[in-house]
Amino acid sequence: MSRRVLVVGGGPGGAACAYWLARDGVDVHLVEKKQYPREKACGDGLTPRAIKQLLDMGFEFDGHDLHRVDGLRAYAGDLMIEMPWPQHSIYPDWGATMRRADLDGIVASMAEQQGATIEQGTTATPIVENDKITGVTLEGGEGDRVVHPDVVVIADGSNSRFGRSAGASRRRDYPFGLAVRAYYESPQSDDRFIESQLDIRDREGRAMPGYGWVFPLGDGEINVGAGLVSTFKGWKDVNTSRILDAYIAALPDHWHVVEDTPHTRPIGGKLPMSLSVGPKVGRNWVLIGDASGAVNPFNGEGIDYAYETGRMAARYVADAVAVAGDDAALAGYARELEDTYGDYHRVARVFVKAIGNPTIMRSLTNVGLRSKPLMEWTLKVMANLLDPDEARTTEHIYKAIERTVNAGN
Numbered sequence: 001m002s003r004r005v006l007v008v009g010g011g012p013g014g015a016a017c018a019y020w021l022a023r024d025g026v027d028v029h030l031v032e033k034k035q036y037p038r039e040k041a042c043g044d045g046l047t048p049r050a051i052k053q054l055l056d057m058g059f060e061f062d063g064h065d066l067h068r069v070d071g072l073r074a075y076a077g078d079l080m081i082e083m084p085w086p087q088h089s090i091y092p093d094w095g096a097t098m099r100r101a102d103l104d105g106i107v108a109s110m111a112e113q114q115g116a117t118i119e120q121g122t123t124a125t126p127i128v129e130n131d132k133i134t135g136v137t138l139e140g141g142e143g144d145r146v147v148h149p150d151v152v153v154i155a156d157g158s159n160s161r162f163g164r165s166a167g168a169s170r171r172r173d174y175p176f177g178l179a180v181r182a183y184y185e186s187p188q189s190d191d192r193f194i195e196s197q198l199d200i201r202d203r204e205g206r207a208m209p210g211y212g213w214v215f216p217l218g219d220g221e222i223n224v225g226a227g228l229v230s231t232f233k234g235w236k237d238v239n240t241s242r243i244l245d246a247y248i249a250a251l252p253d254h255w256h257v258v259e260d261t262p263h264t265r266p267i268g269g270k271l272p273m274s275l276s277v278g279p280k281v282g283r284n285w286v287l288i289g290d291a292s293g294a295v296n297p298f299n300g301e302g303i304d305y306a307y308e309t310g311r312m313a314a315r316y317v318a319d320a321v322a323v324a325g326d327d328a329a330l331a332g333y334a335r336e337l338e339d340t341y342g343d344y345h346r347v348a349r350v351f352v353k354a355i356g357n358p359t360i361m362r363s364l365t366n367v368g369l370r371s372k373p374l375m376e377w378t379l380k381v382m383a384n385l386l387d388p389d390e391a392r393t394t395e396h397i398y399k400a401i402e403r404t405v406n407a408g409n
């Protein structure tokens with residue numbers, strides 16, 4: 001028998017969506033092509049926004065290998081600033097790191113406890129007729145078969161083959177990222193600050209629009225990575241592994257990293273940003289998480305947005321299945337996405353486009369971010385942690401970012 005809702009992909013987006021649907025009493029079936037614990041190229045960093053989502057789902061923080069983080073240490077040029085996570089009316093004032101190989105299976109099992117069926121080792125492929133997913137072929141897991149769900153939640157991540165087959169595509173004029181990470185041993189693995197470099201360089205010392213990070217895991221290892229954003233000329237020719245090598249070679253001494261001893265082979269992945277994939281809603285399907293391009297262009301964060309979009313979509317999907325055949329209920333999801341994130345992403349696109357210009361990028365880090373209050377404010381914007389009061393008008397945000405960018409001109 002086909003369940004009413006099929007969720008394709010068991011990363012943060014799919015698992016959260018299945019959790020909220022099952023909690024709402026909806027008959028939901030999640031298929032994940034790999035087996036947990038499954039590896040995912042990631043920095044393993046959870047900001048307060050992600051912690052809020054985990055708290056709301058009743059995640060047991062103390063029972064797991066999770067390292068609490070008090071804030072962010074950011075470098076821009078030779079300026080360093082430590083920013084404790086801000087006090088916020090909605091989000092907690094702490095973050096964490098946790099290996100994705102552990103985290104994602106736990107959230108999926110939380111969805112299972114709410115009543116969702118989780119099927120691992122199963123790959124889904126859509127059968128599409130007249131823009132509608134009329135069936136889904138499942139291969140592996142409980143045996144090859146075709147199911148006919150009422151609604152499909154597409155949560156298959158940044159490559160999103162399923163999403164593309166259903167009719168979604170990415171806007172090429174929107175920013176896009178590539179990132180790579182590796183695990184290293186470090187005596188500073190229990191540092192309570194995650195670290196980020198706002199201007200990374202290649203081996204020749206040229207500034208690149210992107211970021212580097214060191215996220216301590218609290219277990220003797222650190223996650224070190226680097227990401228690039230697509231807004232500069234020739235970005236496709238840049239080898240991200242070489243950028244990571246250059247970043248590791250220039251890491252602050254306090255990490256005591258021995259350059260040539262990564263614990264794992266570096267692995268990388270795509271960062272589809274700024275809600276660049278659409279349409280978000282089809283006749284009987286919705287896109288969430290990386291499949292919808294939900295990564296934050298300012299900082300490459302995508303776990304929290306996968307949780308958030310999964311939860312948001314669950315409400316509309318539940319409405320759609322409550323009234324059989326009411327596909328129109330799904331349209332509200334696309335509207336809420338735009339209302340919630342549209343302005344923020346417009347600002348982010350201006351910013352990442354500006355830093356794609358090497359002159360602006362250089363001046364920004366040499367001049368624009370020299371002021372501590374301005375940098376603190378910029379970091380809050382980048383982590384999307386402005387309080388609703390502070391973020392009240394988009395104009396306010398635009399102006400401040402334009403000021404920062406213009407200071408570099």
Ligand SMILES: Cc1cc2nc3c(=O)[nH]c(=O)nc-3n(C[C@H](O)[C@H](O)[C@H](O)COP(=O)(O)OP(=O)(O)OC[C@H]3O[C@@H](n4cnc5c(N)ncnc54)[C@H](O)[C@@H]3O)c2cc1C
Nearest residue numbers: 009011012013033042043044045124157269289290302303
């Ligand atoms: C190097 C790197 C570092 C990053 N660091 C951070 C970070 O520190 N913090 C942060 O917040 N974000 C980070 N991100 C982004 C973050 O990893 C993603 O935004 C997040 O994983 C998105 O979750 P998702 O559920 O949408 O997709 P995914 O986590 O990719 O999950 C999709 C799942 O779908 C499954 N799947 C795919 N196709 C099918 C199919 N046909 N049938 C069944 N299953 C299928 C896949 O196996 C996968 O498990 C990073 C990304 C990269 C590449």
